[in-house]
Amino acid sequence: MTTDAVRNAWYPVGLLSGLSVDGEDSLLLGEKITVFGSDDGTPRVESCGHILPVVQRFGHLWTSLGAPDKDLFTIPEADHPDRTLVDVGVVRVKCSPLRAVENFLDVAHFPFVHTDILGAETHPEVRDYKVEIRDEVDEVWATKVEFFQPQAAKSAGGGITTEYMYRVPAPTCSVLYKTCPPRPGEWDVIALFVQPLAEDLCDVWPWMALFDDESSMTDLIHFQQLIFLQDRSILENQIPKKLPLDPAMETPTRADLTSVAYRRWLKRHSYTYGAQLVAE
Amino acid sequence: MAADTDARWVPIAVSADILNGTVVPAQMPKGPIAVWRAASGHLYANGDRCPHRGMRLSHGFVRGETLSCIYHGWRFGTDGVCQKIPAHPAVEPPKTINCGPVSVTEVNGVVWGAAASPVDPPVQFAGYNALRSLLISASVEAISSACHGETVEGVITAQLGGQGTILLTNVHGPDEALVIALLPTATSAQDRVKVSTALEALRRTAEGIGDAA
Numbered sequence: 001m002t003t004d005a006v007r008n009a010w011y012p013v014g015l016l017s018g019l020s021v022d023g024e025d026s027l028l029l030g031e032k033i034t035v036f037g038s039d040d041g042t043p044r045v046e047s048c049g050h051i052l053p054v055v056q057r058f059g060h061l062w063t064s065l066g067a068p069d070k071d072l073f074t075i076p077e078a079d080h081p082d083r084t085l086v087d088v089g090v091v092r093v094k095c096s097p098l099r100a101v102e103n104f105l106d107v108a109h110f111p112f113v114h115t116d117i118l119g120a121e122t123h124p125e126v127r128d129y130k131v132e133i134r135d136e137v138d139e140v141w142a143t144k145v146e147f148f149q150p151q152a153a154k155s156a157g158g159g160i161t162t163e164y165m166y167r168v169p170a171p172t173c174s175v176l177y178k179t180c181p182p183r184p185g186e187w188d189v190i191a192l193f194v195q196p197l198a199e200d201l202c203d204v205w206p207w208m209a210l211f212d213d214e215s216s217m218t219d220l221i222h223f224q225q226l227i228f229l230q231d232r233s234i235l236e237n238q239i240p241k242k243l244p245l246d247p248a249m250e251t252p253t254r255a256d257l258t259s260v261a262y263r264r265w266l267k268r269h270s271y272t273y274g275a276q277l278v279a280e
Numbered sequence: 281m282a283a284d285t286d287a288r289w290v291p292i293a294v295s296a297d298i299l300n301g302t303v304v305p306a307q308m309p310k311g312p313i314a315v316w317r318a319a320s321g322h323l324y325a326n327g328d329r330c331p332h333r334g335m336r337l338s339h340g341f342v343r344g345e346t347l348s349c350i351y352h353g354w355r356f357g358t359d360g361v362c363q364k365i366p367a368h369p370a371v372e373p374p375k376t377i378n379c380g381p382v383s384v385t386e387v388n389g390v391v392w393g394a395a396a397s398p399v400d401p402p403v404q405f406a407g408y409n410a411l412r413s414l415l416i417s418a419s420v421e422a423i424s425s426a427c428h429g430e431t432v433e434g435v436i437t438a439q440l441g442g443q444g445t446i447l448l449t450n451v452h453g454p455d456e457a458l459v460i461a462l463l464p465t466a467t468s469a470q471d472r473v474k475v476s477t478a479l480e481a482l483r484r485t486a487e488g489i490g491d492a493a
Contacts, residue, residue: 108352108366108367109351109352111353111366112349112350112351112352112353112366113350113351121353121366124353124366124367124369125366125367125368125369126367126368233339234335234350234351237335237336237339238333238334238335238336239312239328239329239334239335239336240334244334249334250331250332250333250334251331251332251377252332253332253365253367253368253371254367254368255352255367255368
């Protein structure tokens, strides 16, 4: 369902490094858009002859079908000059954009979906962590999320207990901060920017800002693509396709408290595109 | 009325296609199910949806006499009740969490399923055994017509590849049906290959993509 909250949100529609001056057709919330690159750094997006608002940030071009009432969020940690910024590219997934975000917020699936990389079947426990909706910034935050990982990142030498923080700054975007193996005290930043093409179809643009002087750009991209393609096999096989906001449809546990808060936050904002309100 | 449908056996798979320790998807009139064979060789089935996050259980894994979801490893027993939630190893899952067990039985090398437990066993075809299954994008009427068969209550009898063949059907939609072919047990390997080839030709004809009869 397309509400004002849905139309007024910012969405990623392409990599700044990959735009075509001739324009490329795409979809946003079921409506046709055309994304144009430019030689002078002023890319634009058109829909039915109208020029849509744009923002260039995090290596991506962002737009909105409505009139955004706030600026696109920022990730201050990602500005550190020593970080490697990784444009991972795009993965099309036949799922609700909200299911894609929710899966990104979940650590309990690591041992079974990202076996022996982000999790191990011998260490499946999710200990209690802290979840809150921060009213002052209107974001969902989960902190003190600890999980054992056999290979937490391309730069990780062996198994470590990784600490995560998760943040939902916009309905179809999530940012995670995780222990950075080569730089104790710093956080690697991995974001998932989701472009809703339809309620059951999305283009997912992962993006990373890492401390990693060792791995090649190709290896960093391949690592993240491997992880996300493992997620895709889940996302395309969940029933129902749309994210149920009716609590009776699914069975959350303590490990799912981030997802519970995310769903509550979506409901509070009447963000229902890609959501199922009552059991069908 | 629903009870009539629930208590009816529906052919859903070929027994030999489900090895010990594996799970496959199948279709019942009410929706998709996951059919799995435990390490012991016993066959079980339940709804193809984990009650936790809706993941298809047919993508899961079988260990011993249990089926686990591939998403978060929730483990279900032969009664469909959740036994373990790996993220919370110390918690005993409430008995109310279950994945909707479905009755299954095997006759003539065919797996039959029923939402409720029927009083009588499925129809038997003495001396016949399953050859193979195939999915055809056509109605049962079109399939029957394409092989000049006779249809009684969804069971088609026809000559295929020179053999008297029985075709069990499981209607998935107005234009899709699963067909399970049965042949006399004594049919030679060579003749079984001929019938299998004839079934593929039958599919092309029924789907209207060549080999017009």
